[in-house]
Every structure is written in C-alpha cells, then in structure tokens.
Amino acid sequence: MLAVGADALPDVAVSPDGRWAATLNNDDRVFVWDLGDDPVLGVEEFRILANDYDHEEPIQLGRQVADSHPGDITAVSFDAQGLLYTVGNAAISWDPATGARVAQLPSSGERIDALALHPSLPVAAIAESDTMRLCRTDGTELTSWAGASEDGELTADLAFASDGRLISLDLAGTLRAWPAGAGVS
Secondary structure (H helix, E strand, C coil), X not given: CECCCCCCCCEXXXXXXXXXXXXXXXXXXXXXXXXXXXXXXXXXXXXXHHCCCCCCCCECCCEEECCCCCCCXXXXXXXXCCCEEEECCCEEEECCCCCCEEEECCCCCCCCCEEEECCCCCEEEEEECCEEEEEECCCCEEEEEECCCCCCCCEEEEEECCCCCEEEEECCCCEEEECCCCCCC
16 A cells, blocks of 8 residues: 555646656645656556555655645646646646755636646646636746636636647536647747
C-alpha cells in the first residue's frame, strides 16, 4: 500500500516522460512519486506497491509538495515540459524533482473551474467564474475574455486541440472553439 495520507485519491497525473507520478489526496496533500529512469519498470513498481495490501505499515515512496497552495486543491496535472501543476484557488507549477515552486498563473483568487495545458507550447488556459485567461506557464498573462460563456454557464472543462484551438465545455453542455493561437506567439 502507498502511504498517500487518505483512503481515496481524487486525482492522479503522470509526467509526459513517465518519470513522475503525482497524487492528490482527499486532505489536499500532493505527493510526487519517482517512477525511476525506466518508465516501464517504474510504472510496474508503482502498480505492484499500489496493489500490495499485505504490508503492516504503508510503504512511503512519495515526497509531499504543494504545501503552500492557497485554498483547496482540486486537480494535479503535468505540462509538456514536465512541470507539475496544482489547481484550486490558484494554478501553481512545481518542479517535480525538487518540489520547488516555479510560478503561479494569473487568476482572481477564486476557485479555478478548469485548466488546460498546451501539448507543446508553454501556454495554459484557465477558466474561473465567467472569465477565461490565456497565459504563459511562467505566469505572464497573454489575454483574457470576460463573459466567456454566452449563456452565463460556468466552464466545466478546457482542452487544446492539435491545431492550437482552445475548446471549452460549459455546464450546459455547450462546446465552444476559441481561435487558434489567440494571444499565443
């Protein structure tokens, strides 16, 4: 059994190179797990330990990060460059190797409804309340749109398409495509 501090894991993410896994516990603790230099063996070791319930004491392999995150953490994710993001009332990037805080993305400080990380560029999209923000992952805001939903519905999810368009889904089920490269250079 892995010692992650809670009975349930509301979110998990794996870095693009397969080296790191991040788990979010119900108690807002985020752990980073080193899966090793060989991603296949590392993932297999992680799987075996996660399914091994014969241990009296939990096996602690992870290192806690994100202990200075404001508010509740609702999601973890990795970007194309391998930085770990924690999302809640802020979107903050962390170096998974050291646990050091890298940057905080611009936001109002209210709960972030959705985060999308561009698959190849250091760009993120954030949806909060009725505002959508596009920013560089170093924290520089590129552009924002107030009233991002025509019908006043909150954004449920965001994703980048392969051609660079940002796709948003609101709680009413409306999909919207934003211009490719809007604010991205």
